[in-house]
Amino acid sequence: MMLRRVLAVTAVVAGIGVLTAICFFFWPHRLPTVLATASQPQGEDLIARGKYLVTASDCEACHTAPGGKPFAGGLAFKLPFGTIFSPNLTPDMQAGLGSWSDAEFVRAMRSGVGKHGEDLYPAFPYTSYALMSTDDILAVKAYLGTLQPQRNPSLPAQLSFPFNQRWLMRGWKLLFVPWHPFERDANKDDRWNKGAYLVEALAHCGECHTPRGLMFEKEQARALSGGDVDGWKAWNITSDRENGIGGWSDQDLVAYLSKGYVHRHGPASGSMRQAIDLSLSRLPKSDIEAIVSYLRTVRSLPSSYPKVTVNNLVPAIQSAQAWSPGLNKQDGLGLRIFEGACASCHGFDGSGQNAPWASLAGSHSVNDPAGSNLIRLILQGSSDSTHNPTTTMPNFAAAYSDAEIAAVANYVINHFAGRNGKVTPSDVAKAR
Ligand code: HEC
Ligand code: HEC
Ligand code: HEC
Numbered sequence: 001m002m003l004r005r006v007l008a009v010t011a012v013v014a015g016i017g018v019l020t021a022i023c024f025f026f027w028p029h030r031l032p033t034v035l036a037t038a039s040q041p042q043g044e045d046l047i048a049r050g051k052y053l054v055t056a057s058d059c060e061a062c063h064t065a066p067g068g069k070p071f072a073g074g075l076a077f078k079l080p081f082g083t084i085f086s087p088n089l090t091p092d093m094q095a096g097l098g099s100w101s102d103a104e105f106v107r108a109m110r111s112g113v114g115k116h117g118e119d120l121y122p123a124f125p126y127t128s129y130a131l132m133s134t135d136d137i138l139a140v141k142a143y144l145g146t147l148q149p150q151r152n153p154s155l156p157a158q159l160s161f162p163f164n165q166r167w168l169m170r171g172w173k174l175l176f177v178p179w180h181p182f183e184r185d186a187n188k189d190d191r192w193n194k195g196a197y198l199v200e201a202l203a204h205c206g207e208c209h210t211p212r213g214l215m216f217e218k219e220q221a222r223a224l225s226g227g228d229v230d231g232w233k234a235w236n237i238t239s240d241r242e243n244g245i246g247g248w249s250d251q252d253l254v255a256y257l258s259k260g261y262v263h264r265h266g267p268a269s270g271s272m273r274q275a276i277d278l279s280l281s282r283l284p285k286s287d288i289e290a291i292v293s294y295l296r297t298v299r300s301l302p303s304s305y306p307k308v309t310v311n312n313l314v315p316a317i318q319s320a321q322a323w324s325p326g327l328n329k330q331d332g333l334g335l336r337i338f339e340g341a342c343a344s345c346h347g348f349d350g351s352g353q354n355a356p357w358a359s360l361a362g363s364h365s366v367n368d369p370a371g372s373n374l375i376r377l378i379l380q381g382s383s384d385s386t387h388n389p390t391t392t393m394p395n396f397a398a399a400y401s402d403a404e405i406a407a408v409a410n411y412v413i414n415h416f417a418g419r420n421g422k423v424t425p426s427d428v429a430k431a432r
Helices: 002-026 043-056 102-111 134-144 166-176 190-202 203-208 251-259 269-280 287-296 314-318 329-346 373-379 403-419 426-430
Strands: 076-079 082-085 227-229 232-234
Touching: 043 134, 076 102, 190 203, 190 287, 203 227, 203 287, 227 329, 232 269, 232 373, 251 287, 269 373, 329 403, 373 403, 373 426, 403 426
Parallel strands: none
Antiparallel strands: 076 082, 227 232
16 A cells, blocks of 8 residues: 555656656747637726626635735745745735736646746646636736735745746646636526636635645545645535535525534634635625525545534534533533633624624634644634734734643633643643
8 A cells, every 4th residue: 555655756746857857948938819809898898897706706815914014025925945925916016917928827827937037836726717718817817907006015934945946847747737718618607607607717716625635736536635735624525414514504604605614513713714804705695695505516535634523513512501611520621711701792692792703603714623723723814904903813822831831722612612632731732
C-alpha cells in the first residue's frame, strides 16, 4: 500500500517535472484575442453587470488589506513556502490595473498569468474563474475601471528558492486549470445552470469546500466534500444526509447563505462569514435559490475529514429546566470562563441572548470534538465588517492561555453537543 503510494507520488512529481520542462520552452504566453459577443450589455448596463459579477466572485475579500481601501490589495497570504500579497485592482496607471489591456486581463483570469507574463499562484482562484465567460470577464474589468484609483503599489512576494521561480507553476497549471469556460447543460433548467455557474465559477465554493490533493490541486472526484481553510473545516456541502447538507431544508440553506445564520444550524464564522457578508448576502434571492438548486444535485459523498454528525441537543437543553450553570461539576475551568466571557452573548440555552447570530443551536462547529473551527473562532473572533456589537464575536487570543481556551472549547462541545471535546492546549497553540 505504502510502496504504491510512494510510486504514485514519484510518478506524479516526475510527470509534472517533464511537463514543466516542456512548458518552459513552449508555454503559450501569447495574448488571447478577446472580443465580446453581440449580447454583451453596453454602457451603464455593462458596469452594473460587472459590479454584480465582482460581488458574486468576492474579489474584495482577498484584494483588501485589513483596514485598507477596498480593492487596493495588500492582504498577505501565507503559503507553506513563503508569503504573497494580493495586488491592487484599482485602475491606477502605475500601481493598479490602469494600463492593463483586455487581453492581459482575460489571460490573468483564465490562465493565472500576470501583465508581464509571470505565472501567478493559485491563491488567486483562477482555477475557478477560468470557467467564466469572456463577456463576463470583460464586464468585471469594465467595473473595476470605474473604481477610485489607489496608489498603493502591489507588494512583492517573499518566496524562497525554488518557489520564487514562478514558471515552475506551468506544469501544474496545465494539469489543473480548466481548459474551457463553463458550458450550460441543456438537460437542466435555467435556475440550475445559473446555480452551477455561481458555485463552480463565480462564488468559487470549491476553493474552500473541496479537499486538496498532494499537489494542492482540488480533488474533483471528491468535490465539495469538505476542505481545509487555514485549519478551519469548510464542511461537506454535498447532499449526503448525515455528513453534508442533505438534511437541511431549502429554506434553511437559503437563510444561512443569505443572512449568515439559521436557527437549528448556528451561525457562519471565519471565511464563510466573510463570504456571506461581502458577497452572498448582497446577491438577489433568486441567485441563492439557484445555488441551492444546484447543490441539491451534487453527488453525495462522505466527508473528507473524520465524520462529524450534528447532535442537536438544544431543544433538550431549552426544555429541561435542570440546565443551569454548575450542574456538571466536571466542567470547572471551562464553565467559569463561559460564564464570565461568553454567556452574556450566547446564553446557557444556546438561543443567543441578544441576537439570533449568537444562537449556537445545532452548529456544526460545536459538534466537532476536535473543535477546529471553535478554537480558531475564539482566538480570532468574527471577521465582521460591520463592527456591529450584536453581530460580532470578540477575539480572546490575548485574554486567555492555551489551557484556558482548550477548557472553554471542551466545555462548549460538552454543553451544547453532549460530546466529549478533545481539544488540547497544544491544538490551541498550533492555531494561534
Ligand atoms: C481567494 C483570494 C482571491 C480572490 C477571491 C481573488 N483574488 Fe485576485 N489575486 C489573489 C492573489 C493572492 C493574487 C496574487 C497571486 C500571485 O502573486 O501569484 C491575485 C492576483 C490577481 C491579479 C493579477 C494582478 C497583478 O498585478 O499581477 C488579478 C488581475 C486579479 N487577482 C484579479 C481578481 C479578480 C478580478 C477577482 C474577482 C473576480 C479576484 N482577483 C479574486 C487572491 C484573490
Ligand atoms: C473562503 C472559503 C469559503 C468559500 C469561498 C465558501 N465557503 Fe462555505 N464554509 C467555509 C467555512 C470555513 C465554513 C465553516 C464555517 C463555520 O463552521 O462556521 C463554511 C460553511 C458552510 C456551510 C455550513 C455547513 C454546515 O454543515 O454547517 C455551508 C452550507 C456553506 N459553507 C456553503 C457554501 C457555498 C454554497 C459556497 C459558495 C457559494 C461557499 N460555502 C463558499 C468556507 C468557505
Ligand atoms: C459580544 C458577544 C459575544 C461574546 C462575548 C462571545 N461571542 Fe461567540 N459569537 C458571537 C456572535 C455574534 C457569533 C456569530 C457570528 C460569527 O461567528 O461571526 C458567535 C459565534 C460563536 C460560535 C459559533 C461558531 C460556528 O461557526 O457555528 C461559537 C461556538 C461561539 N461563538 C463561542 C463563544 C465562546 C466560547 C465565547 C467565550 C469565550 C464567546 N463565543 C463569546 C458573539 C459573542
